[in-house]
Amino acid sequence: MKFSKTTFLKFLKNKYFIISFVFVLYITLFSQNNLIERLSEIHDLNKLEAQKEYYLKIIKENTEKIRELRTDKANLEKFAREEYLMKKNNEDIFVIVKK
Incomplete structure (x- = not known):
């Protein structure tokens, strides 16, 4: 035909x-829910899901660090010395800055 x-x-x-x-x-x-808006929302949703995965990974890493700091005094002292430059009363600290 x-x-x-x-x-x-x-x-x-x-x-x-x-x-x-x-x-x-x-x-x-x-x-109101036209095709262009839907595509834009799908794109935004994908970006937000990627951010969610990133932040969940960061939270997991930080939770592990907190657990290590709470359970071991040596790790806590090492962290305080490295991050906040804390020292004992009878110590001197020398900071070497690489250029």
Whole structure:
């Protein structure tokens, strides 16, 4: 069965086709949840999920560090000396800065 121009034009002039086409056009371009907004929201969601994974990884690392600091006094002293330059009363600290 061949499509001729007349059958194609009849199809385009069909009121159900026209109404359906206008409805689909309205939904994809002009409605509140249009296609452009949906694509933008999907992109934002992907970025937020990546951030979520990053922060969950950071939280896991920090939780492990806190557990180590709370359980071992040697680690706590090492951390205090390295991060906050704390010292004992009878010690001198020399900070060497590399250029």
